[in-house]
Amino acid sequence: MQHGNLRMSLPEGWSDATQIVAVGPMEKGFRSSLAVSSEPSAPRESLAQHAARVLPMLNKVTEQFQLVSEGPATFGTQNGFLREYTHVARGVKLAQLQFYVMSGGLVHTFTYTQLAERMAMSRPTAEKLFASVFLGNAPVATPMSPRIRPKGVHFRFMRSIAA
Numbered sequence: 001m002q003h004g005n006l007r008m009s010l011p012e013g014w015s016d017a018t019q020i021v022a023v024g025p026m027e028k029g030f031r032s033s034l035a036v037s038s039e040p041s042a043p044r045e046s047l048a049q050h051a052a053r054v055l056p057m058l059n060k061v062t063e064q065f066q067l068v069s070e071g072p073a074t075f076g077t078q079n080g081f082l083r084e085y086t087h088v089a090r091g092v093k094l095a096q097l098q099f100y101v102m103s104g105g106l107v108h109t110f111t112y113t114q115l116a117e118r119m120a121m122s123r124p125t126a127e128k129l130f131a132s133v134f135l136g137n138a139p140v141a142t143p144m145s146p147r148i149r150p151k152g153v154h155f156r157f158m159r160s161i162a163a
Helices: 047-061 116-131 155-162
Strands: 019-027 030-040 063-075 078-089 092-103 106-115
Touching (some): 047 078, 063 092, 078 116, 092 116
Antiparallel strands (some): 019 030, 030 106, 063 078, 078 092, 092 106
């Protein structure tokens, strides 16, 4: 399993179900969000086929599901499949954009969530997020400069603890 610089070995039969979630600023009591999940792609399955396969489950687990649109889409350098739909959660009507991208034997699902009445206004934000996606090897971390150490961290004490 890997997320950022975290790496873990999983026992036989386990799979990585890591989800990454980013939240936007609070606006009228609601925060838009972007959730990212990945799963192994089915052999010889296209993105459109994957999207079609998960649609019935999506319809089943969301209240008042309504498909708005779906089809091939490109954001930045990523070619994928985009689905837009609305549903109700806890009495609030939400809109979601799901952008599916296939890479390295995985299907990555990027789900942007916003209040339904604000989706048209915030769609450019979702599209910028999707366009910023980079799928490849993680960049090598560089050591923290001594000039930008977090306040209150005293490295001389850390050396004695580690010894």
